[in-house]
Amino acid sequence: MEFLGTTQTATYCGPKKPCGVSALPTVASGPTVQECYQPYYLPGYRYLNSWRPSLFYKVANAQTCLDEGATCRSAVRPPTILPAVRSALFCRYSPQDWDQSNRLQLRGAEASRLWAGRMTGDSMRLMQDKEQLTRQMQEGTCRNLGQRLSDIGFWKSELNYELERLLNENHSLDAIKRRLECAAEELRCPLQVALECLYQREKRIGIDLVHDNVEKNLIQEVDMIKCCQEQMRKLAQRIDIQMRDNRDAQHALERDLEDKNSAEFIDEKCLNLRNTSDCISFFHGVEKIDGTISVPETWAKFSNDNIRHSQNMRANSIRLREEAQNLFNVLADQLWRQFINTNLAFNARIAEETEVKNKLQTQLAKTLQEIFQTENTIMLLERSIMAKECPLKVAQTRLECRTRRPNVELCRDTAQFKLVNEVFTIDDTLQTLKLRLRETRDTLQLLVMTKCRLEHELAIKANTLCIDKEKCMAMRKTFPSTPCMGICP
Numbered sequence: 001m002e003f004l005g006t007t008q009t010a011t012y013c014g015p016k017k018p019c020g021v022s023a024l025p026t027v028a029s030g031p032t033v034q035e036c037y038q039p040y041y042l043p044g045y046r047y048l049n050s051w052r053p054s055l056f057y058k059v060a061n062a063q064t065c066l067d068e069g070a071t072c073r074s075a076v077r078p079p080t081i082l083p084a085v086r087s088a089l090f091c092r093y094s095p096q097d098w099d100q101s102n103r104l105q106l107r108g109a110e111a112s113r114l115w116a117g118r119m120t121g122d123s124m125r126l127m128q129d130k131e132q133l134t135r136q137m138q139e140g141t142c143r144n145l146g147q148r149l150s151d152i153g154f155w156k157s158e159l160n161y162e163l164e165r166l167l168n169e170n171h172s173l174d175a176i177k178r179r180l181e182c183a184a185e186e187l188r189c190p191l192q193v194a195l196e197c198l199y200q201r202e203k204r205i206g207i208d209l210v211h212d213n214v215e216k217n218l219i220q221e222v223d224m225i226k227c228c229q230e231q232m233r234k235l236a237q238r239i240d241i242q243m244r245d246n247r248d249a250q251h252a253l254e255r256d257l258e259d260k261n262s263a264e265f266i267d268e269k270c271l272n273l274r275n276t277s278d279c280i281s282f283f284h285g286v287e288k289i290d291g292t293i294s295v296p297e298t299w300a301k302f303s304n305d306n307i308r309h310s311q312n313m314r315a316n317s318i319r320l321r322e323e324a325q326n327l328f329n330v331l332a333d334q335l336w337r338q339f340i341n342t343n344l345a346f347n348a349r350i351a352e353e354t355e356v357k358n359k360l361q362t363q364l365a366k367t368l369q370e371i372f373q374t375e376n377t378i379m380l381l382e383r384s385i386m387a388k389e390c391p392l393k394v395a396q397t398r399l400e401c402r403t404r405r406p407n408v409e410l411c412r413d414t415a416q417f418k419l420v421n422e423v424f425t426i427d428d429t430l431q432t433l434k435l436r437l438r439e440t441r442d443t444l445q446l447l448v449m450t451k452c453r454l455e456h457e458l459a460i461k462a463n464t465l466c467i468d469k470e471k472c473m474a475m476r477k478t479f480p481s482t483p484c485m486g487i488c489p
Helices: 083-090 095-186 188-201 213-272 296-402 414-475
Strands: none
Touching: 095 188, 095 213, 095 296, 188 213, 188 296, 188 414, 213 296, 296 414
């Protein structure tokens, strides 16, 4: 068993081996001196080796010797020092240390007393200075809070004024938007009239199905009405987008006003706080928390930017309202002019159709008269042909009878010559009359066909006049009123 404080080479356990040593072994070299004390730290003492006595013990190592019959090496056993003895050696002080300690205690006490006196005087002066500084700073803070409340009140009045104007502008813009939508919806009636006219005119027959000025004006009117509707809808969409922007500006103003009301309430509460107030308390570390996000310049600039943004939105709204009013005036004038032009084209076309119809009726009357005369001519020609048949029969009968004359009596005399000439003349007359009869009948057929065509054309013209005059113009006697656009003829 090893005792605390002994060397590492000392052993006190185990059987004792005989060693015949007659004398001390011969030292091979000079003794090695080493410090046996190794400092260690005790609880509550940071540096134990900062002071220790100058007393050390030394251990000399000796050379081992050879035993009889065997070679062995053993260290020379140093003297054993018990722990209690060693600690007693460490606790000894010298008289000089005692005197020096007393002098230090006296000087320290005198210095502490002088320092406490100076500290008391300085503390009194410090308390007076800090009391005055605290009072001045509190008064300055009250003045700053009052000025801040004045600034908040100013910006609140500006924001309220701008918010009121923006709300009025939003109301006016919403009214003009509804007017645009109503006008675009009301234009469906004129568009339906124009489309119905085009649909009715598609019922024209034959050659009257012509792409005339009336159809061109109707198509132009339809395109113009659709273009007007499209322009109004696009402008209404722009106004709707502008209204959303206005609402964003309104929300920004309202949010800014709400924040300023909250800040005004808080600052008024802070201004009314006194040292004797009941609601004051400690909030340790609150001065180290910087939760601010703006400075006075950026704070004022924020409200100023909101007001300027609202003013820009109002200016855009005013421009849109003026543009909508100008659009109403321009489109109303264009639609009215196009309506008048289309009606004028209808009237001109109806006059042309009426004139053509009258001419066709006159021609039909003349054609009927001519047909009557041609039929009489055919009847006379037939009678004339029938009247020429008997003389031809007589002449041919005479010639046939004279062919039966005997022998030399078959003489080509004057009578024979005249009879032959008479037969040829009558036959030629018949052929001429028959040819004329055929031509007259062809003429009659042509007149009948002409009469049919004239009657067909008259029916077409009557149908066209019915469509243009009775159907289309009956719908276009008055322009459909559009109060939203201001077109009320």
